[in-house]
Amino acid sequence: MRKGIDIGGTFIKVLWEDGRRQKVYVKDLSRNRESFLRTIVEISKEGSPEAVGVAVAGFTSLDGVIYKSPNIPALDGVPLREILLSEGVKCVVGNDVSFGAYGEWYYEHRNSKCLLFVAIGTGLGAGLVIKGEPYLGACGSALELGHHIIQKDGKLCSCGRRGCWEAYCSSYGFERIYKNLSGEELRDYQIVQKAKEGDRNALMAVEEFKNYLITGLMNAVHILNPDTLVLGGGLLDSMRTLLEGLEDSLISSVERLPASCLSVFWSSCEEFCMARGALAMSFGI
Known part of the structure; x- marks a missing residue:
């Protein structure tokens, strides 16, 4: 079972392959890098998913480094994919709207x-x-x-x-x-x-x-x-x-x-x- 995660400065939203949804309030954590990253890792590992897609608002490199996130400065410079891989999470990490566009094609507009x-x-x-x-x-x-x-x-x-x-x-x-x-x-x-x-x-x-x-x-x-x-x-x-x-x-x-x-x-x-x-x-x- 796979899941997709959308990391925002106020909420982290999770959508499982079977349609289950989860919304976690993180605004009070998102200014503290250590606490925020710990929460992201916990949410990513929860339920032992086969693989995880992680969408982040900001300039995110192909290897999953968040160079700059204007609305989530605690993630600036964070090698998120590397961190998740070190925790045993098979994942892909990228810009939220680029991933959102792929979802539009995949689920709605394959023609x-x-x-x-x-x-x-x-x-x-x-x-x-x-x-x-x-x-x-x-x-x-x-x-x-x-x-x-x-x-x-x-x-x-x-x-x-x-x-x-x-x-x-x-x-x-x-x-x-x-x-x-x-x-x-x-x-x-x-x-x-x-x-x-x-x-x-x-x-x-x-x-x-x-x-x-x-x-x-x-x-x-x-x-x-x-x-x-x-x-x-x-x-x-x-x-x-x-x-x-x-x-x-x-x-x-x-x-x-x-x-x-x-x-x-x-x-x-x-x-x-x-x-x-x-x-x-x-x-x-």
Whole structure:
């Protein structure tokens, strides 16, 4: 029996091959490297799995070293795969959205030649699957689309650069857009709720967010020419009813040839999406 693990700064989520799910609160541990790693090892070994896929938000190398995790700094520089192997855990370790993209292909879109998955929540991540193979790049950091620049000298991103797509299309980017319009600081879910209730500033924030979203997606489609684009992540899931017409607006903004073979889907796997992708990746080891 195999399982997939999604490591976040607030929760670790586990999906077993037989469908069992587990969600472990780790926010109080995630700032303490020793305690956090001990918990990850315990969760990975629990139930004596045949193999484990581990998805981590951050720049993760092909050999499972987490070079930088903006939202989980306790994991920066950690050779996680080596640690798990030393504990007897057969595993594959990689970027969460790259693994999530493979899960989208494996479970939902096996007819796709080129699948792009874009997930927006706390940050913005992406993954690409070409002819059934996850594209990870030369050293594992491919598809960091959240850190391509869409506005020179623009808003500050969590990575320290300015004008990144993530600085506009993420939870904190959305909150900043709303604050600039209203002068009020609210959490993303509060803004979404106000928009659903018809609040003018919240609806304007959604529209501005949507414009940045379409710009970044248009760039990605022109560069990668996917036939399948899957949208997901906690923020996008919560905003779905507010983004009506997104698919048509995107396709109309794209050149005719790449638009002619593009289909847009919304992910259905919700919060266990990256764990599902990690499980799918475990079948290859």
